[in-house]
Amino acid sequence: MKNLLFLLIASFSISSFAQNGSIILTEENLGNSFGDHVVILEDKEHVLTIEDVVKKPLSEFKLGDHPIPNLDFTTSRFWIKFSITNQTENQHFIVDVARPITNKVNFYQMRGEIVENFFQAGDDFKFDEKSIPHRKNLFPVYLEKGETKDFFVELESDGEVLTMLFKIYDKTTFFENDYFNQFAYGFYFGIVLLVVIIYFFFYVLLKDRSFLFYIIYVFWLGVLQFSLDGYHFQYIFSEGGYLTNHLLLLSASMTILFLLIFADSFLRLKESRPKMRKVFKYTFIFALVAMMCSFIPGITYEICYPLINFTSLFSVILVLVAIWRIKALGISVDNYFTMAFTVLICGAVVFILGNFNIVGNAEISQNALKISSALEVIILSISMSNKYRILQKEKEAAQADAYKSLEEKNEMMDQINVKLEIQVKERTAKIEHQNEQLAEINGEILSSIKYAKRIQQAILPAKEQVQKLLDDYLIFYRPKDVVSGDFYFIEGTNTTNEEQTPVVLFAAVDCTGHGVPGAFMSIVGNNYLSQTLTAPNVNTPAEALDFLNKGVVKALRQDMSQKSSASSIRDGMDISLCALDKSKNMLYFAGAKNPVYIVRKAKAENQDVFGKRDSDKNPLKWDDGNIYLYEIKGDKQPIGAYLDEELIPFTNHSFQLEKGDMVYVFTDGFADQFGGSSASKAKKYTYKRYKQFLLKISQLSSHEQHKLLRNEFTEWKGGVEQLDDVLVIGVRI
Numbered sequence: 001m002k003n004l005l006f007l008l009i010a011s012f013s014i015s016s017f018a019q020n021g022s023i024i025l026t027e028e029n030l031g032n033s034f035g036d037h038v039v040i041l042e043d044k045e046h047v048l049t050i051e052d053v054v055k056k057p058l059s060e061f062k063l064g065d066h067p068i069p070n071l072d073f074t075t076s077r078f079w080i081k082f083s084i085t086n087q088t089e090n091q092h093f094i095v096d097v098a099r100p101i102t103n104k105v106n107f108y109q110m111r112g113e114i115v116e117n118f119f120q121a122g123d124d125f126k127f128d129e130k131s132i133p134h135r136k137n138l139f140p141v142y143l144e145k146g147e148t149k150d151f152f153v154e155l156e157s158d159g160e161v162l163t164m165l166f167k168i169y170d171k172t173t174f175f176e177n178d179y180f181n182q183f184a185y186g187f188y189f190g191i192v193l194l195v196v197i198i199y200f201f202f203y204v205l206l207k208d209r210s211f212l213f214y215i216i217y218v219f220w221l222g223v224l225q226f227s228l229d230g231y232h233f234q235y236i237f238s239e240g241g242y243l244t245n246h247l248l249l250l251s252a253s254m255t256i257l258f259l260l261i262f263a264d265s266f267l268r269l270k271e272s273r274p275k276m277r278k279v280f281k282y283t284f285i286f287a288l289v290a291m292m293c294s295f296i297p298g299i300t301y302e303i304c305y306p307l308i309n310f311t312s313l314f315s316v317i318l319v320l321v322a323i324w325r326i327k328a329l330g331i332s333v334d335n336y337f338t339m340a341f342t343v344l345i346c347g348a349v350v351f352i353l354g355n356f357n358i359v360g361n362a363e364i365s366q367n368a369l370k371i372s373s374a375l376e377v378i379i380l381s382i383s384m385s386n387k388y389r390i391l392q393k394e395k396e397a398a399q400a401d402a403y404k405s406l407e408e409k410n411e412m413m414d415q416i417n418v419k420l421e422i423q424v425k426e427r428t429a430k431i432e433h434q435n436e437q438l439a440e441i442n443g444e445i446l447s448s449i450k451y452a453k454r455i456q457q458a459i460l461p462a463k464e465q466v467q468k469l470l471d472d473y474l475i476f477y478r479p480k481d482v483v484s485g486d487f488y489f490i491e492g493t494n495t496t497n498e499e500q501t502p503v504v505l506f507a508a509v510d511c512t513g514h515g516v517p518g519a520f521m522s523i524v525g526n527n528y529l530s531q532t533l534t535a536p537n538v539n540t541p542a543e544a545l546d547f548l549n550k551g552v553v554k555a556l557r558q559d560m561s562q563k564s565s566a567s568s569i570r571d572g573m574d575i576s577l578c579a580l581d582k583s584k585n586m587l588y589f590a591g592a593k594n595p596v597y598i599v600r601k602a603k604a605e606n607q608d609v610f611g612k613r614d615s616d617k618n619p620l621k622w623d624d625g626n627i628y629l630y631e632i633k634g635d636k637q638p639i640g641a642y643l644d645e646e647l648i649p650f651t652n653h654s655f656q657l658e659k660g661d662m663v664y665v666f667t668d669g670f671a672d673q674f675g676g677s678s679a680s681k682a683k684k685y686t687y688k689r690y691k692q693f694l695l696k697i698s699q700l701s702s703h704e705q706h707k708l709l710r711n712e713f714t715e716w717k718g719g720v721e722q723l724d725d726v727l728v729i730g731v732r733i
Helices: 002-019 050-054 171-206 209-228 231-235 242-267 274-293 299-328 335-355 362-408 411-459 463-469 515-532 541-555 687-697 702-717
Strands: 022-025 039-043 070-073 077-086 092-098 104-111 114-121 138-142 148-156 161-170 472-478 486-494 502-511 573-581 586-592 596-601 627-632 653-656 662-666 726-732
Touching: 050 148, 070 299, 077 161, 092 104, 092 148, 092 171, 114 138, 161 171, 171 209, 171 362, 209 231, 209 242, 209 362, 231 242, 242 274, 242 299, 274 299, 299 335, 335 362, 411 515, 463 486, 472 486, 472 702, 486 515, 486 726, 502 515, 502 662, 502 726, 515 541, 515 573, 541 573, 541 586, 573 662, 586 596, 596 687, 627 653, 627 687, 687 702, 702 726
Parallel strands: 022 077
Antiparallel strands: 039 077, 070 161, 077 148, 092 138, 092 161, 104 114, 104 148, 472 726, 486 502, 502 573, 573 586, 586 653, 596 627, 596 662, 662 726
């Protein structure tokens, strides 16, 4: 009886919390959707402000009816009220509020009736105005254990389905999971791109228009998914507004149009089902009109959302009906083609019915189209391969019939046979010639890349030169591809000021990308670094980076007049640049995003090894108690990028070294490499593990350090692909 009473009280408490818009976070429910724990107020006229909504009584709100509420096709503004109580050990959380294609998502953190924090998102605004630069509409929340805070969310759509995801994650788990999600999306779009490329060559070789229509259909299907997932806003139309909002309807309409054209061509409806072809034609015209109407603002644009969704569903069903009607006539239709559209219609029905709020689980309905379209593209690709095989068989059969007929005919037919044989030989010779050309082109490309490697190696400092400049050093250099985006720079020079101080410059540079693009950038970077040796106004590493920054911006035409241009190049590099005055053991440093590590062994127990330095009060300490690592961080901007519409000067740092100190500069390839004991659950090496490893090996000889760095990287990577170029430079004082 007591247990029953306890359950009733607990159930009543949970229900009360939910009705009041209260969310209690526990370790078990992190990552769940809480749409049924918030209260919602609809503002159809768009007249309410946050000040008005805060004063509204709870009775005017309604409780969410599902963990992921679907608010249907709408232009209303919705206000969501809720509070969060943290009962976990985490303090930093991320709230995923709505689909990436939502127009306006405003997030208010309240203190009583006062807005304590405000964040803005949605594709009506610029992408760089988001609080968290991510394709999704994410907002940061900080809560100490046991703390409760109140929040409001303002949602608005231009007629598209408005779905509240309302998921809450701890910050670390979200970004770890997001990496693998990005991999899955990359796999999907990789399939789409691969199909487009491969079947383009099929079209070029066969000149069959169905291959061309298939390519265009798959392309627009990929663009549609690219838009639904928010990537078009992040990478293409990041300024938000008209183009961002309209690409979704445009890509959906184009997908429908070329689906109908492709199915018509593949099924040969003109010969097999002329009446059915008329239905295809009218559906095509209707979809085309709907697409053009989507560019008309106002109520016409709003109606196009459900209209195009309905047309999509009807078109997929129409293709499937056409397949079965043709089969009913006894005409053979490729089974893979039938299977592909059966799979697609299942996913499309779930997706579109989810948009019309008929399928309850919005998360399932939103992923249904992606999964089914990926399967459809794969199966259709098999179908198109079968068509290619059938065309080849038909060609062979036609040749066999021709030969058989020639045997039965007279001398005139024999002459025709000779002509056919000549044509076959010519075609065979043409194919062989094409194969030879492809082999020759492939060889030229490989030769060019190998020659590019020789050029890149030529710009790197020679071993003899480095040995003259540095007494004791190591360079661990492992490019990801034949050529590398990482390079190292080691030169001796004198300052051009009054002191004429001789210094040794050494730098680790990480250019944007890897492979051939990265190699091009490395040549640009090395060229400008070499120019700093003779530039009269360059006397510090910071001035060298300023010189390099201006040079790269100029070389890549990243001037301010082109900043908003779609053709503007946004490439650059990260760098750690050191100048070593060997006579005074003085180190001068400037960095673009990358730091320098200094490892020192204490001479006595509890020695204040680095002295009192405001930049780092707690240097990293090795387990044996007398080896320390000190980090000097670089500036946050890279080389070749603008900040606040101007080039910001880099900061110069100086550090007094002692004999026996070990100085390390590096790129991010080592610390960011995935691997570990299990390739199926690969994880990053991380900078924390990297620092501990450098501390561990720092007192060994440079040769031993190089060997251990190589072994550590190889063992950690295991069977996982190397993700980036790797460069580590160590200098013993």
